[in-house]
Amino acid sequence: MSDPAHPPKESPIHQYAVYSNLAFEMGAVIALGVFGGIKLDNLLNISPLFTILCSLASIAVSMYLIIRSLTKPQNRAKNESKDTH
Numbered sequence: 001m002s003d004p005a006h007p008p009k010e011s012p013i014h015q016y017a018v019y020s021n022l023a024f025e026m027g028a029v030i031a032l033g034v035f036g037g038i039k040l041d042n043l044l045n046i047s048p049l050f051t052i053l054c055s056l057a058s059i060a061v062s063m064y065l066i067i068r069s070l071t072k073p074q075n076r077a078k079n080e081s082k083d084t085h
Helices: 012-044 049-084
Strands: none
């Protein structure tokens, strides 16, 4: 029987899947930003402006998403420890 107060530890395979998913998510966000910047540059006939701006913006967005995803379990663990005390 598993104790609901103490959830089982995650397996290394599960942790690997979570972190590799974060890497793919980060790559997809950056790729979409670069692709969108290239399309805007071609549409507006401005050479590298939107490619650079969208690339930088997509890097910032992907870093925000990664940090939010990584801190979410820590916040959940802190809230659970407050509930048990």
